[in-house]
Amino acid sequence: MTRQKEEEFQVGDMPNLSGYIAIVTGGNSGIGYETTLQLANHGARVYIASRSQTRVDAAIKTMKTGNNGLDIHFLKLDLQDLQSIKTTVEEFSRKETRLDILINNAGIMACPFELTKDGHELQWQTCFLGHHALTMCLLPLLHSAAQKSSSNDRVRIVNVSSDAAASMGLDSINYKDPNMADLRGVTAPWKRYGHSKQASIIAAKAITDRYRDKGITAYSLHPGIIKSNLQSHDTSFLGMLTRAAIRVMPTLSPADGARTSLYCATSPSASLFAGRYFIPFGKIGTKENKWLDDAKAVNGLWTLATNQLKDHGFVIEDIGGNVDG
Template identity: 40%
Template sequence: MGLLREYFSQHYPPASKYTEDDVPDLTGKVVLVTGGNTGIGKETARVILAHGAKVYIGCRSPERANAAIEELKKLAGKEDIHFLQLDLADLASIKHTAEEFMRMESKLDVLFNNAGVMATPLEQLTKQGYDMQFGTNVLGHYYLTTLLLPVLRAAASQSPDGTARVVNTSSFGHLLAKKGGVDYKTLKPDDNSTSESNKARKKLGPDVLYYQSKLGNVLLSNELHKHYGKDGVVSTSLHPGTIYSELGRHWPAFQRHAMGVFMKMQPATLGAITQLYAGTAPDAKDLGGKYLIPWARVGAPSADGCNEEAAAKLWTWLGEQVKAFEENHA
């Protein structure tokens, strides 16, 4: 009954008490939105740009980014929006992006870790050989966030409320992850199709591997706040709503059609509301370590998402992967 109750609460939420009009003046704020060229990220970028922030959107394609930027300038009536080339499936790209950002900016007030992939084929891996979904959605955002900590801390020290915000987009799907938390066997497969790792990945399948990555987003957000909340870095995770977007492009056609019938009921403009609340609302400065649900409400993650030992274990694993990469690319 608990899962069913959460389903209806989050898929048929009450009208939001927080709207675009409630977003405060963001003049002087610097904001980075990963995946800001499409879907929820694009809507988030539009609103914060319209409210005066200097906005960066991080994504892979310059062509798509520049097209989105021109559109957003017209919609928002503001010009201060810029492209950062970012491939979250490549740790080298992430490091380059973070270094480029810190050459241009001395602070980062809000980081929207919004980008993600869903239900990618099992054979698709990141540049460093990780499961595409976990590698992009979790490891990629971990590396980007930790690299940007100097400018996040700097923003917190300069902000009137003493905070910078990191907003981590998770999903209702994290409630559907395999019980017991992250299955580390599935995160970096080898070339042997009969190995334990590949058997475990095949057993979970693309959808459950996605749910696992969304659980990872919650755990990462919680642990990030545990480590850096004292420095004013407020980290939240959230389910943005069941939104019609490009995220389901890897689903089979029949699944896209069936889900699209429902998902079109909730446009990307609504999906941005909870992110905007977490990233801009004055009272959200006190929500570090919390999990938000549609629309702009504090909710509760799964039992696995509340597991402090699991969050600490994931944090350690993520740090080990980054350390190994940096040692190999020194």
């Protein structure tokens, strides 16, 4: 891998995004809110894909107090219901014929063990599998934007991941039991969170390997430590400790938390490192990238995710690309 030039990306470095269509999942809160606002401030039409229209409408209203002309819309998405994701994409396809930027930002963290109605662990589905389903269903619209673009790095998928992927001591994806149902102890919810985030990091590389020659690239990142609603999901004693710790820890603002997502989504320099894992504010992370140099790990995750989606009746449209990675 070529060495990256050290740089600190600023929102002022973003290009004009007029004519861009973007989706930000979980764009009504925290990091996603600021990501949405900056994409819209730079001229993109942005869809906030999230589960509560009331919360999204309230967020849009606040965003528009500074500039009523912002082009921001609600798109219903519930990552905990895989079949509903097909409806999300049908709804989006009725409105738009292209998608330039997809930011897979929504997430939950360190929740107690629970299976969704689809039979997947809550964090695995919310942070990874649901987003992978959304991405794969949106592939034709991403491809359409790439075909209409004169540049080969305009169309991007950004997976908002976390340093927890590497700090939880997980060496690889648990293929035998992606739900990690047998884990016990106070750190188990955190390990499942890290596991889902590891999958989202590897998925970005797998997507880039397969679709880069179609003009579609993907990126993953750690946004920094940010006080947000994310810390509210862990109802255990450990969760209380986390909230107490984060009150006294040095944290970034949600606006700074959005910077690395915005870098991956828009910076020409990020696209030189497509598929890679970034840390604030636009630097290449070290530990996590080791997974991405392991073709067996990347292909293994791709196969697991493809099989899990097939089990739920997802038919991924063939847009060509290097299907073997």
